[in-house]
Amino acid sequence: MRRAVTLFLLGVLPWLTFSAWAGDGVPKPTIVIANEGKCIAPTEEMRRNHMDMLKHQRDETMRKGVRGKPASLNGCIECHAGKSTGSVIGKDHFCESCHSYAAVKLDCWDCHQPKAGFKAAGVKP
């Protein structure tokens, strides 16, 4: 399944990059980056490989306890959270705009907090 998603992305994203070819009349995702220019790799590389970078780091961190590496999901959120909501999800926000355009379902946010600098409150007794 993941392979299929990756192959699909590899197919779609280069096309997005050169989507000027598509000419007018083709809707494109609006991608707003709140803090531009601080990315850990060039845009082209991120577009193609962000899923592999994140997945690799996810396993390294979760299973081996490696912390402080650049490809961290919370690190992404810090820069990419939209200015209006502080989140990377929601219409026109960084992750969701492109993923809904490419019809690739994201389940990161079932567990991960999509808002930058969010402070959770506790209520248990």
Next chain:
Amino acid sequence: MSNNDRRGFLAASAGLGLVAIAPGVHLMQVAQARPAGEPASKLQRWGMLVDTTKCASGCTACVSACATENGINEQVADPRQAAQWIRKIDIKDPKNGRQHSLPMMCQHCAEPPCVDVCPTGASMKRADGIVLVDRHICIGCRYCMMACPYKARSFVHQPLTQQNPEVPRGLGCVESCTLCVHRVDKGQKPACVEACPEGAMLFGDLEDPNSDIARRIAQTATTQVRADLKLNTGVRYQGI
């Protein structure tokens, strides 16, 4: 599993060599953030010692601190579905009336049954002894909940949106005390240990003979709950 054991054995033997060459190495590792990029080490085993003679009945400071730290803030429809990261238990010996109050949470077993039964490898023990659920591959079957003798695990039954960024948790996965792994990796103590007003909880490295916890365990009578199961728990109790 057998693969993990073999890897563990290799790491342990390498570790022993290191200790013999540099006996001071342990001392430097305690209560320090692990440098960026370094994995958790087999040379450490994080554990906790709870002094039940100090733990006050009715006090839930550790439970609240855990909820705040880990973003456990959802209202559940049925109390039986509530998260069970840590809870207070009052016990009484019916023969002599002796009473104790104590916090119960994942005991971070060295031989964790939750890891044995997990069909996907989601339930896992990190090199430094912290037992975790890798939610990325947890299928929510809940075998581990049934296998845990301490009822230390619970299942998230509803969508969550108020997670702490450092503590991802969500619908369809099993969860339990992480020993505040995100704090421990920064060189901090678990939230419950820090919050206990009686100083009844001691956190540290069981593998370091110079740590407070290892010294206390070497000097005083401590108990592993259900020691008969031979799970070699990382959480120990004193006074029960």
